[in-house]
Amino acid sequence: MQIEKHTLINDLPEHHHTIRHLKMNDNHFAKQFDQYHDVNKEIHHIEEQNEAVSDEYLETLKKQRVALKDLLFTKITETEKSL
Structure with a gap:
């Protein structure tokens, strides 16, 4: 199964x-960008390797990724509005 990579550049080209x-x-x-990619890399590794982790741990990582992405996206759009 192909696991989709959620790099910020892929998601927001x-x-x-x-x-x-x-x-x-x-x-x-x-x-924050580095934190996002560290969390994303860990999620991808867990999913790709079918690593045995609790559902709660994986869900926590995914929520952390979404929160970081929201912060980054907000900064991106604020910056673009100010240009």
């Missing part, structure tokens, strides 16, 4: 330039 700009110029955004 129309915001690629803004994401790149923020990663290079906003340390807080860059830190």
